[in-house]
Structures are given as structure tokens and as C-alpha cells.
Amino acid sequence: MRVLYDMKCTFCGNVCDDILIQIDEDGVSTKNTCKLGYHKFLDHPRIEFPQVDGQKVSYDEAIETAAEILVNSKKPLLYGWASTVNEAIAYGVALAEKLGGVYDNTSSVCHAPSTLATQETGIPASTLGQVKNRADLLIFWGCNPMSAHPRHPTRYSVFPRGFFVEGRRKRHVVVVDVRKTRTANIADEFIQIPPNSDYHIITAMRMILAGKEDDLPNSVAGVPAEKLVSLVDKMRNARFGALLYGLGMTQSRGRNKNVENAIRLVQELNSHTRFVIQPMRGHFNVVGADQVPTWEVGFPYAIDFSRGYARFSPGEFSVTEILRRKDCDSALVVSSDPAAHLPARSVKHLADIPVIQIDPHPNLTTRFAKVVIPSSLVGIEAEGTVYRMDGIPMRLKKFKESEYLSDEEILERLYHKVVELMGA
Amino acid sequence: MIRHVFIARFITGHCISQVVVNMGLKANVVTGRSLGQGSYVDDKLSKEYFEAVSICEVNPEDCEYLSIEEGDRVKITTEFGSVVLSVKKNKDIPSGVVFVPMGPYANQIIDPETTGTGMPQFKGIDATIEKTDEKVLEVNELIENVISR
Amino acid sequence: MNLIIRNGIVYDPQNGVAGEKMDIFIENGTIVENLPKDAKVIDASGKLVVAGGVDMHTHIAGGKVNTARVMRPEDVKSGIRRNPGFRAESGYTVPNSYGIGYRYARMGYTTAFEPANPPISAFHTHEELDAIPMIDKGTFVLSGNNWNVMEYTKKGDMEKLAAYMAWLLNRTKSYGIKVVNPGGIEAWAYGKNMRGLDDVVPYFEVTPADIINSLVKVNEELSLPHPVHLHCNNLGVPGNFETTLQSMKLVEGIENKDRPVLHVTHVQFNSYAGDSWKTFSSGAEEIARYVNKVDNITVDMGQPVFGSATTMTADAPAQFALHKLTKAKWSNMDVELETGAGILPFFYSPKNPVTAVQWAIGLEIGLLVNPGKVVLTTDHPNGGPFTSYPYIAAMLMSRKKREEELARVHKLVEKATSLPSIEVELTLEDVILMTRTLPARLLNLEKKGHLGVGAEGDVAIYDFNPLEADPSRDYGVVEKALSSAEVTVKGGEVIVKDGNLARQVYGKTYWVNTYTDDHWSLIGDDVINLFRYYSLEFSSYGVEEEWLKASHPVEVS
Numbered sequence A: 001m002r003v004l005y006d007m008k009c010t011f012c013g014n015v016c017d018d019i020l021i022q023i024d025e026d027g028v029s030t031k032n033t034c035k036l037g038y039h040k041f042l043d044h045p046r047i048e049f050p051q052v053d054g055q056k057v058s059y060d061e062a063i064e065t066a067a068e069i070l071v072n073s074k075k076p077l078l079y080g081w082a083s084t085v086n087e088a089i090a091y092g093v094a095l096a097e098k099l100g101g102v103y104d105n106t107s108s109v110c111h112a113p114s115t116l117a118t119q120e121t122g123i124p125a126s127t128l129g130q131v132k133n134r135a136d137l138l139i140f141w142g143c144n145p146m147s148a149h150p151r152h153p154t155r156y157s158v159f160p161r162g163f164f165v166e167g168r169r170k171r172h173v174v175v176v177d178v179r180k181t182r183t184a185n186i187a188d189e190f191i192q193i194p195p196n197s198d199y200h201i202i203t204a205m206r207m208i209l210a211g212k213e214d215d216l217p218n219s220v221a222g223v224p225a226e227k228l229v230s231l232v233d234k235m236r237n238a239r240f241g242a243l244l245y246g247l248g249m250t251q252s253r254g255r256n257k258n259v260e261n262a263i264r265l266v267q268e269l270n271s272h273t274r275f276v277i278q279p280m281r282g283h284f285n286v287v288g289a290d291q292v293p294t295w296e297v298g299f300p301y302a303i304d305f306s307r308g309y310a311r312f313s314p315g316e317f318s319v320t321e322i323l324r325r326k327d328c329d330s331a332l333v334v335s336s337d338p339a340a341h342l343p344a345r346s347v348k349h350l351a352d353i354p355v356i357q358i359d360p361h362p363n364l365t366t367r368f369a370k371v372v373i374p375s376s377l378v379g380i381e382a383e384g385t386v387y388r389m390d391g392i393p394m395r396l397k398k399f400k401e402s403e404y405l406s407d408e409e410i411l412e413r414l415y416h417k418v419v420e421l422m423g424a
Numbered sequence B: 001m002i003r004h005v006f007i008a009r010f011i012t013g014h015c016i017s018q019v020v021v022n023m024g025l026k027a028n029v030v031t032g033r034s035l036g037q038g039s040y041v042d043d044k045l046s047k048e049y050f051e052a053v054s055i056c057e058v059n060p061e062d063c064e065y066l067s068i069e070e071g072d073r074v075k076i077t078t079e080f081g082s083v084v085l086s087v088k089k090n091k092d093i094p095s096g097v098v099f100v101p102m103g104p105y106a107n108q109i110i111d112p113e114t115t116g117t118g119m120p121q122f123k124g125i126d127a128t129i130e131k132t133d134e135k136v137l138e139v140n141e142l143i144e145n146v147i148s149r
Numbered sequence C: 001m002n003l004i005i006r007n008g009i010v011y012d013p014q015n016g017v018a019g020e021k022m023d024i025f026i027e028n029g030t031i032v033e034n035l036p037k038d039a040k041v042i043d044a045s046g047k048l049v050v051a052g053g054v055d056m057h058t059h060i061a062g063g064k065v066n067t068a069r070v071m072r073p074e075d076v077k078s079g080i081r082r083n084p085g086f087r088a089e090s091g092y093t094v095p096n097s098y099g100i101g102y103r104y105a106r107m108g109y110t111t112a113f114e115p116a117n118p119p120i121s122a123f124h125t126h127e128e129l130d131a132i133p134m135i136d137k138g139t140f141v142l143s144g145n146n147w148n149v150m151e152y153t154k155k156g157d158m159e160k161l162a163a164y165m166a167w168l169l170n171r172t173k174s175y176g177i178k179v180v181n182p183g184g185i186e187a188w189a190y191g192k193n194m195r196g197l198d199d200v201v202p203y204f205e206v207t208p209a210d211i212i213n214s215l216v217k218v219n220e221e222l223s224l225p226h227p228v229h230l231h232c233n234n235l236g237v238p239g240n241f242e243t244t245l246q247s248m249k250l251v252e253g254i255e256n257k258d259r260p261v262l263h264v265t266h267v268q269f270n271s272y273a274g275d276s277w278k279t280f281s282s283g284a285e286e287i288a289r290y291v292n293k294v295d296n297i298t299v300d301m302g303q304p305v306f307g308s309a310t311t312m313t314a315d316a317p318a319q320f321a322l323h324k325l326t327k328a329k330w331s332n333m334d335v336e337l338e339t340g341a342g343i344l345p346f347f348y349s350p351k352n353p354v355t356a357v358q359w360a361i362g363l364e365i366g367l368l369v370n371p372g373k374v375v376l377t378t379d380h381p382n383g384g385p386f387t388s389y390p391y392i393a394a395m396l397m398s399r400k401k402r403e404e405e406l407a408r409v410h411k412l413v414e415k416a417t418s419l420p421s422i423e424v425e426l427t428l429e430d431v432i433l434m435t436r437t438l439p440a441r442l443l444n445l446e447k448k449g450h451l452g453v454g455a456e457g458d459v460a461i462y463d464f465n466p467l468e469a470d471p472s473r474d475y476g477v478v479e480k481a482l483s484s485a486e487v488t489v490k491g492g493e494v495i496v497k498d499g500n501l502a503r504q505v506y507g508k509t510y511w512v513n514t515y516t517d518d519h520w521s522l523i524g525d526d527v528i529n530l531f532r533y534y535s536l537e538f539s540s541y542g543v544e545e546e547w548l549k550a551s552h553p554v555e556v557s
Helices: A035-040 A059-071 A086-099 A112-121 A128-134 A198-209 A225-237 A256-269 A286-297 A319-324 A344-352 A407-422 B002-010 B035-039 B047-053 B060-066 B139-147 C063-071 C073-079 C097-106 C119-131 C147-155 C158-172 C184-188 C208-221 C241-249 C284-293 C316-326 C353-368 C386-397 C399-406 C412-416 C428-442 C475-483 C517-533
Strands: A002-007 A019-024 A027-031 A076-080 A102-105 A124-126 A137-141 A172-177 A189-192 A240-245 A274-279 A330-334 A355-359 A371-374 A384-387 A393-396 B025-032 B055-058 B073-078 B081-089 B097-101 B123-131 C002-012 C017-027 C030-032 C039-043 C048-051 C053-055 C109-117 C136-142 C176-180 C228-231 C262-264 C297-300 C307-313 C331-335 C339-348 C459-462 C487-490 C493-497 C509-513 C551-555
Touching: A035 B035, A059 A086, A059 A330, A059 A355, A059 A371, A059 A407, A076 A086, A076 A319, A086 A102, A086 A286, A086 A330, A086 A384, A086 A407, A102 A286, A102 A319, A112 A256, A112 C063, A124 A128, A124 A256, A128 A240, A128 A274, A128 C517, A137 A225, A172 A225, A198 A225, A198 A256, A240 A256, A256 A274, A286 A384, A286 C063, A286 C097, A286 C119, A319 A344, A344 B139, A355 A407, A384 C119, A393 C119, B025 B060, B025 B073, B035 B047, B047 B055, B055 B060, B055 B073, B060 B081, B060 B123, C002 C428, C002 C459, C002 C487, C017 C039, C017 C428, C048 C428, C053 C428, C063 C073, C063 C119, C063 C307, C063 C331, C063 C339, C073 C307, C097 C109, C097 C119, C097 C386, C097 C487, C097 C493, C109 C119, C109 C176, C109 C487, C119 C136, C119 C158, C119 C509, C136 C158, C147 C158, C147 C208, C147 C517, C158 C176, C158 C208, C158 C509, C158 C517, C176 C208, C184 C316, C184 C339, C208 C228, C208 C241, C241 C262, C241 C284, C284 C297, C284 C353, C307 C316, C316 C331, C316 C339, C339 C353, C353 C386, C353 C412, C386 C399, C386 C428, C386 C475, C399 C475
Parallel strands: A076 A102, A076 A330, A124 A274, A124 C331, A137 A172, A137 A240, A172 A189, A240 A274, A330 A355, A355 A371, B025 B097, B055 B081, C002 C039, C002 C048, C053 C109, C109 C136, C136 C176, C136 C509, C176 C228, C228 C262, C262 C297, C509 C551
Antiparallel strands: A002 A019, A019 A027, A384 A393, B025 B123, B055 B097, B073 B081, B073 B123, C002 C017, C017 C030, C048 C459, C307 C339, C331 C339, C459 C487, C487 C493
């Protein structure tokens, strides 16, 4: 029997790094995981071999066919990236630049509005340990870590014993959401707001902070003004506050404007006390999928290279828009399942063009992909670097041998094949 | 009349309007991650994944109004499409809101328009919810429908 | 490939060469005495030949640089350049990694050090350093607000502090110790700052002076190659030159025969007199006088250049103050137990009295401090991009150029600084000293910054004849030539030819390896104990050597 300590979980943006893995004849068992992590380490169906048009081929043949499709496309879309390692992403960005295609990652249907907001305002944030050690006020806004980042409350925010904050009893926890989530059940206070009302409520809170509460109506978007006054008072009087927000802000009406407003609220709070704001990033390396292209070419997502250099425009080059407008003629999908997670209208075009998919598991996109290339599981069968939701780099180890190539190896080969076909 | 109590709670002049219609109920759809969805996301062709994402969570009072029980089917229709889902009662969902786990089912009815941001509106979509006898499509059938559109 | 660089006009201050017509031989990447076999000849007749430039303080990699790119798409868009056969460039003040490498190479620079490496995200810094082509690299580890450092300082346990620093340099693969606003960033976690060297850091009960003293002591104890690299308290505050002088005086009497013991960085930002923005004026003369008087301190300029800049520093409280002042968009990152960061765009306008005076103060520093003690920097991109170095060099060498510039700046410069009356004109040799010899010496990189036998084959050839062109008069010609090297050679490879990229290479990453197991036995328990308060496991912390693209550990005896 083999016991491995401090292994890292590759499900959500927490990237918990205290997972205990036990390997014996019966297989792999884990300790310290949440329910999501528990399932992550179980055996799931695998894509058994590389395929072209449903026929079994070798890796080399699959990669060659993929390269030919990409090279012969006018504008390939290279999408996914949030569930693989930085080393693979770097090849993806280089490929997109070489091909004159488009690079986009899954943040474009996740926290991309946070990026748009950051472009307008910047973002005052902290690492998770700062929240753990100091935050005596936590506000979870439009996020539900108990379901989406289950160990966030225990490891980083609500429950842990911090250096300056002794633990749960010393923290005041508020949940703001449209429904009473599982996270609301562990909070001290739940403020229910109607869908699509975030912008209005944050605006009211900024008014209150600016001393203009008398100008407010009795209720804002159905929430009594005095409730908001009391919340803002708590924020102002916290020693160190953290506003942790999720897709409730980025995916409802207002999107980036909701986030921008929340960031400004937090920036203004820093004239009174210390306050930080942090997006609850979803996939275990969605941050890397933003960060790698940013240093490689300057932008995080929705990048078009058709002019030979990087252009950023989410209204044109995000996966949803580019598919909706039928503006790409092939797609390379890496570690993602757009057929399951994009609006139906965008999925339709994806099914109409040649798709190359690199993924360990069969999924809905595999169903119509022309080229399917199985890859090993990062953090289990393959190594590499990922960034936690707060940008802390984490190096994944592998603990199982695999007959599959890693994303990095596949993309490296694909890159060289494309260079070979196109010439330097 | 009970409906109006809830309307009053959410009267805002700008966000949702909640009106009783003949056949069904006007509601607001919110999609998002659930534990079940996340647990089986690497196994999308499994029964568990299907059971985790082909449902909607509805407030018990709204269920009563629609005369539906846990496990019954409803059809949710928005400007952008419709989908048949099994019902789960959840008292933590406010009346007038319906929660659908993210995934292929939710994506039949969300607003694909991104208003230049690249982000479709996955949350807060006006919808009509009504009882139906139609069956819930399997994941495969659902995708086949999209592709062959 | 072996090279002969023939008939160039060579300036090599370290070896006492100033304007001599010479041949330079490179064999297997190193400068040699005798004509190598099978060498390619580069004709440098009538052209300036110098060692590759060395930038010892430039923010080119890591979380804060990437955050700046994310929050400044307007900057990223402004520096677009296609490079057929190479990667594209973007950005003006925050270029992409390729842009950084290519621009340094085109400017004749072959080495650059990132001065702010937050330990917990050290691998991010290294991933970006590894992505930068063309140049050799290194980074300094942020230490002035680290809890372990403050604890050992409080206890006065220098042995353990030395052991801890040896471990930290090793874990983060860093080359030197960086101190930013000692104690002030820790205080910022609860919204405070350090206003003087004797202020007391909340909870830790040490002062900025204590922290500087103990790290300087340990830096000597460990015989590290680089002096303590200090960003003083009170950065950007009128009247701060006194804090800077007091900080410098802390190292009185501490000597090291090989190098200074303290490097005060981007000193322009810490050379302000006056007591408010209304009475804002220059304290550069006092700073220069002190630096010239002692022989254990060096500085770099941190020269502002007019136009767009991106300010980024671990000095998070200073950045919040700037945000309040300018209302510009602002990012902050509190880094648990260690440090912080603040980022915001800035604009140096010649018509704005404060920014014009800042510009003048930088030049005063460059002109008044002995050229052997001041390095030419912009604190890229805080004062502006590193691509402005030729402009700065031209101003240092030409009073006429300065007068031209002075004619367009706010007249407060005349009242608040001595720049208009400074007659000093640095020589080309001085500028080579400030951009090659001195920074290489401060980094203790013996094979860098000169062209003597045994040096690395890093050479820049600029298309002007220094024996004919007079930088004082022909500053336009000189500035243009320095902006774009005709040829840049890195480790014996021609990487720039005719001003264009010729070949993409990747340089090495220097770091100091002085750590031993004995160090761990002293501090292991303390380090592990404190990890309860980190948000990651001890085993996730740090950077392994094999993760680096081209690791180059430097052993210290």
C-alpha cells in the first residue's frame, strides 16, 4: 500500500493541497476531500483511444489530422484550457498565434466580466491566507461555496483559526443571494435579493457609505434600506473585511457593471478600514488560463490573432459570440465541454464545423468531434503548474502511470506539426 | 391572492414582474453549480449526471399553485427556448424563482445574447413554467436535437 | 559559433578602455584573448562596441506585472508589433514577455533582474522570467515584511535569521534580499503604514530600522553577492529625503571590500523635500552629497520620463495613497505573512508641477551622484518603460538636450530643483559605467558588464562613432543609435542584426545557493509552526530547481 500526503485536488479554484491518497489493490481512496474532490479521484469513463471520424487511429495520425484541419482553416477557435496546466496552455497560445486563430478560455462564460470590471477599476484583493488570518467580516455575494468550493469555508474563510481572528465565533458571515443557498445556512445573516438587482443594491450601499442614506427610498429592489444601512455599518466597522463574490454577479443582468460597482464599493471602503474583494474562480486552473496568455501576448481571453498580433474583444472573440456568428471554421477544444456549457445556439455551429477535442473523458462535445485525442489526467497521471483562485501557483504531482499522453505532450506535438506544415 | 403577497415583496419597478397566467406561472430562472452537477461533471453520459442536471428546484408554494409534486415534469419556456425538467421542491428557493443546475438542460433556455461582453445571461431570465406530460429528454437526445436544428 | 568583432571603438570602463579601436574575440560564448578558429567576422569599423547592458531593477515578471497587463488593455494595445518569424509584441509600459526580451535585445541589453519576488508566488515570477527570451535573468526576494524575519529581528536572533534567509533564497530561487517599506506593508494589512524608522510595527513590535539593520547584518553574514536592495519607507511623500538619509546612516561603519552593503533603489522617489505637495521640492542634493561621501552605498535613479507609466510596487500603502490622490484605477494584493502589492496607472506630464519636479529630481540624482555609485534605471515601469534609457542617457550627457526639455516643463522645476543650473555633462564612458559596469558589479556577476578575457560574450554594437560624435552636441544621433543596437551578441550568438531580431535564445536564471541542512536544523520548527497560518501546505511552498528553464545557481563561500 502506498500513502501520499499533501496531494492537490484538481476540481475547483481552491486547489486544496492537503489531500491524502491511499493506493492499494482495491484502487485509490482519498481523505480530506469534499464531495466534489471525492468524485474527482474516482474512476470515470475514459476516451479509450485516439479517433478520427470515430475510427481508432494512432496518436500520430490523430495529431497529424488535427494539424491539417487547423492549418487549412481560415480561423480556428482554440477553446477550453481551464482544466489543464500552464505548460499546455502556453502551447495553446503559441498555436493560436501561429495559426492566426482565436484563443478563448472558459472564463468567458464564468468570471470574464470580472476581468472587464478590472480593466475599468483595478481590483483590491488578497491571498486566501490573508482572509483566513484577518477577516472578521465575510460577505459571500452571489456565490455558494458550500456547493461550488465546498472546503473554502473550512480552509480559508468561515471556520479556520487565523492568526489575528480566532475562528468562526470571531467572524461575522453574511450571504447575499437570490436563493437561500447551502452557504446561507452557515451564515450569521442572509440577505435575499431579487434576481438582477445586484447593481441597484450595491449602488445604494455606495450611497450609504458616502453618507447619502437619506436620499434612498425605503426599500431598494425590495430590500429594506435599513438592512443595507446596517450591512454597510458592519463593513465600515470591520477590522478587515472580504467580499467574496461569484457568478451571481457576473452572469446576471449588468454582468461586468455589477462587479465594477462592487469593486468601487470595496475601494471606497479602504478609506475607512481594510477591505478586499475576491472572485470565487471556478475551475482549478481557470486563473492560469487567463494568466498564461496575459504574459505571452498581453490579454487574458477572447484573443484574435488573425492580424498576426493579439487583439482583445469579448463581444467578437469570446466563444459564445464567435460560434453564434459562425465566425470560426474549425475548433480545438482542450479539457472542456462547450456542448454542455454553452447556449444551444452556439453549440449548433460547433457541431457544424470540424472539432478536435483533447480530453480524458467522453463528454457531449466528443459526440460530434471529428478528431478525439485522449489525454492523461492532470494532477493524477500528469504533472504541471496551476494557479489557485487567488493566483498562488501550485505544482501538481502525478501518482499514477498512464498510457495516455498528457495535454502538454499532445499540444507540443501538435504545435510542432503545425509549424512543420506551415513553415517557420 | 397569495401570489400578490410575493409580488409586493419583490416590487422594484425594474427587475422581475411576477404575473399569474392561465396555464403556468411567470418566473425567473437562475442557473448555477450544484454539488450533484459538479460531482458527475467528468461523467456526463451517466445516469447520475442526468439526474443531477435535468431537474429544476421550485418553491413548494409555487408547486402547489402549479399542482405539481416532487418528480413531476414541468416545461420551462423562455424567449430563447424551452426544456422539460423534473421538479424538486425546495423551500429555500423563493417563490417566483426557479433554479436549474448549469449544464445542457439549462442552456436550452438561457439568454445567449452577451451585450458585447461575451457572457450570455445565465441567471435571471424571465420564463414561464407549466406542468407537462412530455418526457425529460436523455442527454444524448437533447444534444441531438440541438445539432439537428 | 565563434565571432570576431573587428575594428570597433570599444568602451569598457572596468578594463580601463575608453574609445580604443580594438577587436573582440568570442569563442564558445566567452570572450577570449586569441583569434578563434572558424570565426564569423562582424565589421564594427567606426562603431561603438560595449558590453551587453545590465538592468538591475526592472519589473518584468510575476503577479503584479501580469495584473497590470490585465487591468491596462489600453497599454497592451499601444505597443503592438508583428515580428515575422518571431512572436508578436504588445504593450508600452507593460509589454508581454516576448516584447520585454526583444526590446532589451534591440537596445543592446542582455541581462535584467526583477526586484520583487513574493515568496509564496515565487514560481509565478519564475514562469514569467522563463517566458522572456533573449536575456539572462534573476530576482530578489521580498523580505522586509515577512513574519519570520520580523520575529527573528525582534528576538535579535541573527543566526536564525541568516538561516531563514538562506532557506528563503533557496526556496524561491532568488538572487538577493529586497526590502520594501520595511514594516509598512504589514501595518497596511490593518490600514496603517510606517512613517518613520522608529515607528513600531503592530503586533511584531519591531521598527523599520530594526528590520533594515538585521537584514543588512545577515546579508553580510551570508556573504551574499548583492547588497540589501532597499526601497525606503515613505516613498512618494514630500520630505521623505530625511527618512532616506536616516536609512542610509543605519549602515554607517559596515563595510564589505567587494561591494556596497546597501543599495537604495529608485532613489528619485525617496529624495523629496518640502512638507506637502504645495511646498514640494527636491532633496536630491542632500542625498547625492551623502552617497558621494560614503563608500558602502549605491543608488539607482528611478528616473521618470514624460508620458504613460504603470506604477507597481510591493509598497501597497503608498499605492493606496496615490490612488486617493489621482483617483486612477487601483489594484492591491495583500500577500499572507509576507508582503503586498499595489498597481495603478500614472502619467508624468511636463506641465504638471509635481511630475515635472519628479523628472528633474531623477536627473539631479543621475548628474550629482558620482557615476560609479548610481545606476541608470526608470524603475520600469514605475518611472516609465525601460525603452527610455537612451533618452535618459542623452539628457545626462548633454546640457543642451536638458535645456530643450526644460523649456517645456512646468516652471516649478526652476524653483524647486537645481537642475537648470547643473552644468555637469556625463561622458559616454560614464553612461557605459552606469548601464554595464556598475550594475554587473553590484550583482557580483564577474562575467558581465565588461569585455575582458573570460567575460561572457554579451556585446552591443551601436551605429555611431564615439570618436566623432560628441554626445553633448550630437545628442540626437547618440540617443537614436543607443535606442537600437546594430548588433547584439548574447553568449556568443548574434541575436540582433541590423537592428532586427536575428535569433531567439533563452538566457539563464541566476539564484544564490548558500543554503545547507544546518540552516534547516536551526529554523525548521519555526517555519513549520508558522505554516498553520499559511493557506497552503508547507510542501506546496517554493520552487524546485528542475522547474526552471535554465537554472544557474551561484554558490557562495
